[in-house]
Amino acid sequence: MAQLTDDCFAFSGPLLPIAEAERLIAERVTPVAEGEGVALRDAAQRVLAADIVAPLSLPPFDNSAVDGYAVRHADLAAGSDTRLAVVDRLTAGRAAARAVAQGEAIRIFTGAPMPQGANTVFMQEDVQVNGDAVIVPPGLKLGANRRLTGEDVRAGSVVLPAGRHLGVSDVALAAAVGLTHVNVRRRVRVALFSTGDEIVEPGTARPPAALYDANRYLLAGMARRLGAEVTDLGILPDDANVLAGAIQAAAAAHDLVLTSGGVSTGEADHVRNAVERVGSLVFWRVAIKPGRPVAMGVVRAAASDETAAFVGLPGNPVAAFVTFARVVRPLLMRLAGAVPAALIALPVRASFAYRKKPGRREYVRVTLRRLADGSIEASKFPQDGAGVLTSLTETDGLVELPENITDIAPGAVVGFLSYASLIG
Numbered sequence: 293m294a295q296l297t298d299d300c301f302a303f304s305g306p307l308l309p310i311a312e313a314e315r316l317i318a319e320r321v322t323p324v325a326e327g328e329g330v331a332l333r334d335a336a337q338r339v340l341a342a343d344i345v346a347p348l349s350l351p352p353f354d355n356s357a358v359d360g361y362a363v364r365h366a367d368l369a370a371g372s373d374t375r376l377a378v379v380d381r382l383t384a385g386r387a388a389a390r391a392v393a394q395g396e397a398i399r400i401f402t403g404a405p406m407p408q409g410a411n412t413v414f415m416q417e418d419v420q421v422n423g424d425a426v427i428v429p430p431g432l433k434l435g436a437n438r439r440l441t442g443e444d445v446r447a448g449s450v451v452l453p454a455g456r457h458l459g460v461s462d463v464a465l466a467a468a469v470g471l472t473h474v475n476v477r478r479r480v481r482v483a484l485f486s487t488g489d490e491i492v493e494p495g496t497a498r499p500p501a502a503l504y505d506a507n508r509y510l511l512a513g514m515a516r517r518l519g520a521e522v523t524d525l526g527i528l529p530d531d532a533n534v535l536a537g538a539i540q541a542a543a544a545a546h547d548l549v550l551t552s553g554g555v556s557t558g559e560a561d562h563v564r565n566a567v568e569r570v571g572s573l574v575f576w577r578v579a580i581k582p583g584r585p586v587a588m589g590v591v592r593a594a595a596s597d598e599t600a601a602f603v604g605l606p607g608n609p610v611a612a613f614v615t616f617a618r619v620v621r622p623l624l625m626r627l628a629g630a631v632p633a634a635l636i637a638l639p640v641r642a643s644f645a646y647r648k649k650p651g652r653r654e655y656v657r658v659t660l661r662r663l664a665d666g667s668i669e670a671s672k673f674p675q676d677g678a679g680v681l682t683s684l685t686e687t688d689g690l691v692e693l694p695e696n697i698t699d700i701a702p703g704a705v706v707g708f709l710s711y712a713s714l715i716g
Contacts, residue, residue, distance in 0.1 A: 307579040309695065310653050313588070314622050321601070323629035324547060326478045335463050337519035337716075338476040339628045344452040346469045349442035354406040356382075358437045361419060361426050362400040362410035364392055365434040373427050382407065397426050406438060413437035445469065455631035457519065457716075477629045482515050483542035483600075484508055485525035487535065487554040487563060488607060493527060506681060507552040507612050511605070514616050515550070517716045518624050530554060535566035543570070543600040544593035547627050550620065553607030563604045567591060571602060579652040579695065582608065582678035583615035588623075601627070608678035614655050614690070617714040635714070637692050637707025644672040646700040648693055655690040657683045658708065670708055690714070 327341040356362060361378070368374045376397035382388055388407030392398055398407050406413075412434055420427040445451050451469060452462055458476075466474055491505045492498055505527055512522045523546065528538055535554070542549045554563035564587060567573040571591030578586045587604035603620055605612045625632045640660065648654045658670035670691055673683045689710040693700065700706060 307577050307584070307652070308575050309579050310618055313578060313619055317623050317626050318632075321623065321626045323627055324477055324480060327475055328478055329473050329475050332463060332467055332472055332474060335458050335466070335474050335476065336460055337517070338458050338474075338479070339519065339630045340452055340454050340456045340458065341475045341477045341629070343450045343454050344466060344469075344471070344474065346445045346447050346449050346451045347471075348469055349447045350445035350468055351439055351441060351443070354441050355384075355439050356400045356402055356404050356406060356413045356437060357439050358413055358415045359401050360416045360437065361397045361414045361428065362392065362407055363397045363412050363414065363428065364394065364409055365412040365432075367395055368412075368428065368432070369430060371430055373429055375422070375425050375427050377425050378421075380407070397428075411435060411438065453631070455629055457625065457628070457630040457633075479519055479521040480548060480624055480627045481546040482520045482522045482548045482550055482624070483525055483546040484512055484515070484522055484550045485538065485542075486527045486552050486607075487530065488527070489530045491527050491553070506609050507605075507607070510609055510613060511550060511552060511616055511620075514613075514715050515620075515624065518621065519628060520548075520624055530562050532562040532565045532569070535562055536569040539566055539591050539602065540570040540594050543591045543602075544596060544598060546600050548601045548603065548620075548624065549591060550603050550605070552605045552612045554604070563587065567602055567604070571599070573602070576604070578615070578619065580615065580618060581648075581652055581654045582606070583611040583618075584652075586615040586619055588619070606678070609681050610657070610683060611678040613684060618655075621714070621716070635709060637709050639705050640668045640670045640691070640708040642672075642691065642700050642704045642706045643669050643702055644700070645702055646672070646693070648698055650698050651695050653695050654693045655709075656693065657687045658689065658691050659686070660688045660708070668708075670706065684711075 363376060376395060378399055379396045380388055381399040382404040383401045384403035387405050391408035392410045412432060414428045451465055456462060486505050486508050490502050492502045494504045508524060512524060515522050528535055539549055551563055564573055564576055567589055571589055573587055573589040576587035577584055583606050585606050589602045590599050591602045592599050605615050622632055657673040660668050660670055663669050673687050675683055689708055692707045692709055
């Protein structure tokens with residue numbers, strides 16, 4: 293289990309800034325310790341437990357970057373064409389039978405090993421073929437169109453560091469240096485449930501005042517994209533006793549207990565009370581919109597010293613999405629032992645006016661379009677409600693407005709975060 297102390301998120305202020313939440317997570321959450329070896333085909337979205345050191349160089353031999361003719365640069369005339377005898381033909385996967393001698397060239401194809409003596413390659417479209425000879429023009433630089441041994445990776449170098457959250461290109465690199473298995477940390481175990489008497493499971497009968505539960509599908513998908521192992525515990529009622537029992541039971545076998553709904557200040561919002569019975573809820577409001585009522589803490593398993601992190605997200609799906617992306621994502625990455633990649637907001641031009649309160653970070657759902665001058669413009673979704681799911685499906689990402697910004701005028705440069713960057 294991940295080891296978490298009761299003060300790991302300690303914060304005394306009424307609203308926790310996002311930057312402070314990220315700092316506390318980075319400093320005080322301990323990653324899962326257990327590791328395992330996995331086949332390379334199963335390594336995507338896993339976190340490396342140890343550095344990968346290249347057992348060979350890439351490329352492992354000098355080779356041609358183009359289809360053409362391999363020559364000795366010293367044979368080329370400085371100011372006129374050069375005629376060379378073509379003495380061999382090399383395709384990828386075949387080595388030359390002999391070295392290139394003075395006045396000779398070898399027909400070569402992309403990826404084929406450079407023959408001994410040759411150090412430059414002419415592209416086939418730049419030469420003239422004349423029977424068993426090739427006529428090459430002057431002016432080509434020494435080493436042109438040649439890939440050198442180790443220009444991509446040097447044998448013995450760290451090609452993928454411990455803590456890397458493996459993407460498909462990382463897996464490809466591991467394959468290219470000949471690996472079939474990698475050592476990774478075990479998956480973070482997440483227990484997930486929704487709360488609310490008004491929430492029912494899709495596919496069941498829906499009472500007139502009820503809503504189908506979308507949040508578990510949203511949050512489970514986001515967590516799995518980050519490599520977590522998710523246990524879906526369904527929907528729990530607005531009952532503090534039931535909630536406390538479920539949270540405590542989940543803490544025994546999971547690293548993170550994740551809920552949505554019931555964390556605000558209403559009389560029917562029982563999650564806060566339930567968590568305080570079985571652990572410590574050390575803050576429950578974050579300076580973010582949408583999503584201010586997000587709770588974090590530590591819960592204890594029954595009759596055990598084991599603990600799990602707890603995060604309670606808002607019930608509105610857009611607020612749940614934003615708070616997962618900005619709060620749960622860094623927590624999951626830290627628990628997994630991953631070195632987090634910084635979120636970099638890309639500059640775009642706002643087509644809208646917007647006003648906000650100081651001291652809180654806000655996220656505006658936008659669609660992008662390219663203008664005639666080549667710049668990118670962000671248009672705000674017409675509805676602001678945190679329960680409008682189509683505002684996620686019909687937009688491209690979020691404009692991030694920092695705490696110190698209060699007014700945005702049309703034409704202002706703002707920071708854009710794509711949904712792909714937010715959910716991994």
